Amino acid sequence: MPPTESEQLSTRHSIVFNTLVAFVIIIGFSLISMLASLYLADALEGDAEAINQAGSLRMQAYRLAFTAEQGSQAVLEERIVTLERTLLSASLRSALHRHGATELPALHAGVLRHWQQRMRPLLDAQPPRLEEYRQEAPEFVSELNVFVRTLQEASEGKLGVIRALQAGTLFVIVLIAFVLIYGLHNNLATPLRSLTKMARDIGKGDFSGQVQIPGDTELSLLARTLNQMSQELASLYAEMEQKVDDKTAALTRSNATLQLLFNSARMLYSQPD
Template sequence: MKNRPLKPVTTTIARAMLAILLLSVVTTSFALLTLASSLNDAEAVNVSGSLRMQSYRLAYDIQTQSPQLNVHLDMFEKSLFSPSMAALEHWTVPTNIKKHYYNLIGRWEDLHPLLHNGNERLFLSEVVNFVDRIDQFVYELQEFSIIKLQVLSVVGGLGLSLILIAALFTIHFTQRKIVTPLNQMVTASEQIQEGKFDLTLDVKSDNELGILAGTFTTMAAELGKLYRNLEMKVDEKTRRLRQANDSLQVLYDCSQELSQSRLSTKNFAVMLETLLDIEGLTAAKLIIEESTGNNTEIIAGQPSGNNWHYHDLELDGQVLGQLWWQDTLPCPDKNLIENLSHTLARGIYYNRAQKQSEQLLLMEERATIARELHDSLAQSLSYLKIQVALLKRQQGQEDQNQAKAIISDIDNGLSGAYTQLRELLSTFRLTIKEANFGEALVEMLKPLEEQSHALVLIDNQLSSLSLDAHHQVHLLQLIREAVLNAIKHAQADEIIVTCQQELDTVTIKISDDGIGFDPASEKLNHYGLAIMTERASRLLGNLEINTTKGAGCEITLQFQPEFQG
């Protein structure tokens, strides 16, 4: 290759490191082998020395006819054939030591039978010679250990010296061939940082650093050219960035206007005034189309002539109006105008959807009022109308008791209708100030608890995040109706309201310890239960009423909020 170094730095350093590694491995391996072979030397010397003392003890036992003779014989043989002595047969042990050890074993095998043949005196005469051989054996073992330690010291010192020489060579080579060129390049980099690109590095090496120095010099010259070209482009980039920043500011201001809770023509006028901040725009006009043909037109700026451009305000395939503008040089950013058109289209769509939602809510509430009036007052008034007709028939008859009974029914019906009217008015006047379901529930039940001696307990484990405004209103109204019925009719001492959610199912329970009632004997058109059933059906839920006379009442509502969306 053209730029391949003749003497790579990595190769030289790798060879030096490899030499150091090999020397370390050789020295360490020799030391480990020597130490491994010396592990048994000390024990062998000690055991050999004990053989002398045991030999004299055997002689003493013979002379004194000690009963411990056999025991001491066994101990002598265990020492002579101990593992430390048997290890002397290893290949690292010199031949003369092995031979001497085998001679000791052979001499003992000659002396040992004398003790059993009654030749104790002959044994005693040979003990001195046997002990001399043991002394010579111990001396040879000690000399062998000393020689191994001396060889280990020489080899270790030689290996350490060679490792030191290789390390010094590596340091010198690194300083001369790597550190010095790198210092020159660091100085050159500082000059480049100061804007001085005309430089030359004096690095004469046939390795990677020499090639890098030459490449660095060439790169500095090229950087000088690029730096001068970059200075010429900075002003253009700065101008574009300023224009982009202005565009982002316009989009942000328009988005802020769209974040208002209620949009009006004033908001759209402000957005048009913001649009004129774009460089090149002189006038803008917004036309909002209506199905009746009465289009709304909003103008900002100072129009001049008829040189207009326009862009349709389209959302989901529906044209909601047009954005018209007049411009001069420099021409405004077309993409920005297109984005603003989409923003205005979303604003118009949001305004219409907001109005439609308000109308639907109003119509829904009116329908609720109509249903609840029909289920309560309408039936009571119908009942009173029938009673009045009966009363008219009794005017010409002499049965005054029946007329009084009818008048009493009319009076009770009027009282009941009046009570129902007051309850409906209280229901319609109920306001929910808190967005949090738990706080709204406490606020709603607090005045009801003050109207009765019953203790109202609330166990709410339901998160407001799982409920939208539609769910929250109907749940609060249903709970209020159930608690109100318990206060009025159940004669309860304790009313418990439990709200919880398991997986996707919301469960609402209202239980009391009152007198309860028999569902079979109650009026099928009781307006309180009818209202609760109606609200449960609007939640697509299931309402259950569990009660028996004298055993309290429990009302359970279950529904799944996700199915409502």
Template sequence: MNKPVNYSKYSIARRIGFYFLVMIAFASLISGISLSIMWSNKSDAGLINVSGSLRMQSYRFLYEMEHHPQSIPARLAEYRQSLNSPEIQDSLEHKCLLPKEVTEAYAKLQKNWLEMESFIVKRDRNAYEANIEGYANQVNNFVWQLQEFVELKLKVAIGVIAVSMLLIIALAYFGVWYTRKRIITPLNQLVTASRQVKNEDFDHIRLAVDDPNELGLLSSAFTQMASELAKLYASLEEKVEDKTRRLMAVNRSLLVLFQCSQLLTAKPVNQSVLFKVLQTILDNEQLRGIEIQVYGADYWNVTIDNAPEQDWQFNEIAIENEKLALLRWKPSLLCPDERLIQNVSEMIGRSLYVLQVQKQQQQLLLMEERSIIARELHDSLAQSLTFFKIQVSLLKRNGEVKQDWDKQKVILNDFEKALNEAYSQLRELLSTFRLTIEEANLTHALERVLDSLRIRTSAQIRLNCKLPSQIFSAQQQVHALQIVREAVINAIKHANASEIDVIAETNADGEHCLIIRDNGKGIASDIEPEGHYGLTIMKERAAELKGEFSIKNRPEGGVEVVVVLPNMITA
């Protein structure tokens, strides 16, 4: 664990202050030395002048002893005053600063002066003159030593000043270098990093975070702040991207739901519509396969499978506990939106349920309408025909006693035959009107029609229905049932068939077919005899279904009635 850095110890302000104090100290030293040199130069000049005057005064004594002996005491006093002048005494008081040679030369000078003074007092001019040269040399030596000392002081002062100036220059250079390295460069880096952060570039240049000073602390705090901002921005960007992805997914889901809703509501549901809906889900969710199985309408089943080896996931479609279909899918590496699939499943279920309910409502309305017509026919036309039949019987009974009975009998027989046939057709018509179509399932409806006809013949009537109930509306289903009923009745009445097959299937071209075939005696022509309208009615009903009607003899015997319907007749 790193120890905390004492920033006050390495403070930039403290260091700069220290450097300035050192520079001030050196400047003060230079100033002090300069002042001391100036002061010492003043005293040294006086000292040298006084020392130099000693030589001149010592030679003057020769002249005074020869020409003015009376002034010698005054001159001796002046000489002693010069030899012990304040300038010399002040210098001698700082012996620690004077070289040893100077003090020794002064002491020797004082000692020799005592000897020279004794010669003057004795007025021994010859002795004085004999020793004056040596004494003058001692004075010169003392003066020279003083000059050497002064020069030495000047040299030392100059050296100290030079060194101090060099130190000041070095300190100034170091101060500039330190300021550039420790202050200006980190500040420039902070400015650059601030601009980068301002431009949302949090991966800024490296800052001097290791410097143990205020700028290092500021750089460290700035770097930490930028790092936190980068994390915050990254987190915000991730949140924005996540929200954007979710909004796009929701928007895509809404678009898919809208497209599926348009497909399911624009026209009645059929296999083509279901295929488009499943293809939309497959493309949007990137599924590997999707399939729908419509219960009771196998023809409407749609399968799109691009990965046969993968297992299916499924969702059963049910409305009010009534199972309508099974939706299965194969997800890819990306997980599909199960809520979207569930919503589309519910939309498909509602469409199938609504179609079924609408068909049942149409069937109920049609059944009620036909029941009303049947009652009216039964109450009016049936009673009238019954009355005609009774009257024909009475006419036949009364006409037996009259002449030309044979002719009358032929006419009456024809009339009775036509009336019976009309009555039979009326009963069939009433049965047709009372045909119940409550069953939404086409197979069950056909079974009920054929069950009502099986009791009228010994022929074996078989049904093979592979068509889904959803291909017909209620009115269209009635037309289909009537075509089958009329064709089977014709086979029962006219073909003398032992086997009658009713087939409802889809051919290879995707067309719906109603086929009624028997093994009877066949037909001579497809032109209907006079007074019969069965073929005409079947053709008209086939036209109502937008289908093609055909009737032909089978090579193996019997008749085959075929009605070919388009694969989208409910559109």
């Protein structure tokens, strides 16, 4: 049994299906962009904390020299522990893990090595070698500046990725929306106007109109069906009109025959001879 016309309508030609696919793509891109932005924003929040802590190391390094000169040994040891805790904090380790492909791990290792091998021994000496510590501090702070700047650049790179991702998603969504609107205008709005006009004409008894909608969509199938129905109705009306004309002619002949018989009967009745 050959397939019907509706069965031959492929899914890829369906207006409804293509519209749903377009909406699914738009929603999918929006969700992907949103999730990626949330992930990167969360990473940026961690980077901000790491930048703050790395920046505080510079102040702590200079403060140690003042504490060694003016404060007690207990306060000095407490602030040394604070600096080392900051240098090995979870936020910095997390930032190093997130930016493992950059030079940040090497820079952090250099800063840590400089502190452990060259800076802390000067403070641990009895008495602390403050003059040498003050000479080493600028170089240590310089290494911290490079580390902080590199971390900030890596964080700004992620921010650039977020901007590019959002801009790309917006461009794709606008492009799909434009294609969708253009397709709906050509494949839905314009054919619907033609079909509506044809339906009105059929309702008024005008069966001469024909609608041609190219493609294999639902509306093109509807247009072919309406065209066929209009032709069949036109043939049916023409046949009915012909039958009415034949019946009218037959009734006219019968009426004429009866009129002739009536006139003949009346004449015979009025003139017996």
